[in-house]
Amino acid sequence: MNASAVISVDRLTKAFVGKVVVNALSLEVQPGEIFGFLGPNGSGKTTFIRMLCGLLRPDSGSGRCLGFDISSESAQIRPRIGYMAQRFSLYEDLSVRENLQFMGRLYGVADRQNRVAATLNRLRLTPYAEQLAGTLSGGWKQRLALACCLLHEPRLLLLDEPTAGVDPQARLEFWADLYDLSTQGVTTLVSTHYMDEAERCHRLAYLSAGYLLASGTAAEMVQSTGLSSWAASGSDLSQLAAELHTLPGVEQVVPLGSTLHVSGRDGQLLAQSLSPFRNGPHHWEEHSPTLEEVFIFLMRQSGGR
Amino acid sequence: MAKFEWFSLHRFFAMVSKEFVQMRRDRLTFAMMVGIPIIQLVLFGFAINSDPRHLPTALRLADDGPFVRAIIAAMRSSEYFDIVGATQDEAETQQLVDHGRVQFVLNIPSDFERQLLRGERPALLLEADAADPAAVGPAANAFRILAAAAVDRELRGGLSPLASGVSPFEIRVQQRFNPEAVTRYNIVPGLMGVVLTMTMVIVTALAVTRERERGTMENLLATPVRPLEVMLGKLVPYVLVGYVQMFFILLVAALLFRIPLVGSPVLLLLASLPFIAANLGVGLTFSTLARNQLQAMQMSFFFFLPSMILSGFMFPFRGMPYWAQRIGEILPLTHYLRIVRGILLKGNTLCDILPHLWPILVFLMVALGLGLLRYRRTLD
């Protein structure tokens, strides 16, 4: 294990009533990194993050967070991290300001009043400061939750789907904030289902049914699968998809937006199979596979475990 | 830097002030905390009319004469008795009482007048339906006085030798159904213990379970706050609520029900602290066992019912079977009732109540210990 890593876990395993949810997961996150955590629903992302902040006890394996052992030293870890749960978990019957004040007191934040005011400003929450948290819209609740995470200036952020239900503009601002923090040396582990966000992460991990299927930068992940991909655009794409499915070398046909993405690991065979279609009514283009194709490919390969 | 703090005041205050704000906003719980004492006081206090009047009374006269007529006239002119009928038949009388159609039956034996004049001290029997004991007491007392006065008045003139000294006749009051009358003096102070048990257990059980149900526990557990800070932070605001309830009940007891407050109110307030804390401890322990607010509520009632029944609040403690007394001795309410009644009615001092105080303290330690032990630091 690397001593400088902010998070380093080794074969971390967790089972619920006999069902293994996180399976011998090992990974490292370096200081200042924005580390993306991806995977289909129920793949174990939330469970993993909860183990990191001591909310769940791992069944086996070990891990260190900011240099402290996650099983025995969670009391040291808690004051130094900011955890944002997937489900809104602040007090709906307290106002935005009261929630922040409460968290500020719990973390013993110095100069609390000013810090709260500054945090409200930074996340543009000031106009809502006196509103009860329960009456905020979904996106603003997420912002409040983020504000509560940032208040005590933690060195590590563990964010579980922080932008679910947040509008595109706010998501952009949110990511700008994460980059800002990253340059200040704050490390972030963030789970998401959005591909555009995945592409913004410095490094990624892809989980499926508790197994870590791949990790690395977006480019590395694309490369590691060795996929070649073609995109077809035009009309009657679903008819085309049905025809392509059975061709040799075609391993995956997915409609993405208004284009049909056809991919396979054997690029030559794929090009050969597709050549008769290239003279047809559709417009064809070879491109490097998108992250989405890669993830779908990874998931299918793992047999949808 | 890696100092390990078991308890920090600023985190504790954070919890306390948060609980207060939430308490203020949660109208339903707030209404419950104020409403329960009011409803119980009204139910127990007013339903047991403090000075019942116009009680239906039947007459069974085996004799008639100036004395009997004087007694009946006195009963009529007092507000306590409404004479609703006369009967000669033993079985019919019985039925009237059994069905609760009359509260009293006045039996005048045959030869009453003659025996009285001869100075043989005949006996008058007032049968009372004492199922509602508080209704019987004042009226029966009134009867003794007004009957004696009426006979006395008749005797003046010529017969005055009989009027002096011992009463020329005897009054027997026979209480049926509940010979060991419990009075409102017992009930209203006891009510304080009952109200505190009910609200304290429910309110704390709900307060912690709510955190789990609403998902706020996940956030709380991820912060540096420690179990003891959470528990005490939740207890303290409700201790205050308990005292407000107590103050309210005492006020009503003194002003409305005219319960004599013989002992020291300060001692009562002090002695109530362990009792309030013990009930809060039970609530906290329940909250660590319950998965949702409904379960917490059910557990609270599971504790509340035996407390009410086996503590001596509803039935005289000495009248209960041995095993029930043994269970009753464990419950804090049993001892608290003795303390409250002791202080309020008998003017007990600290020394007098000590034997009842330590069982509550033991219970408190066990309840809080169990709660802390069961408090889950993780979500599994």
Ligand SMILES: Nc1ncnc2c1ncn2[C@@H]1O[C@H](COP(=O)(O)OP(=O)(O)OP(=O)(O)O)[C@@H](O)[C@H]1O
């Ligand atoms: N407390 C629990 N008891 C039993 N099973 C659980 C518990 N928590 C999670 N699980 C199971 O563990 C699996 C992984 O859940 P987890 O919440 O970690 O997935 P996730 O990757 O975060 O999914 P999503 O993208 O939907 O948030 C699921 O099958 C879930 O049913």
Ligand SMILES: [Mg+2]
């Ligand atoms: Mg999740």
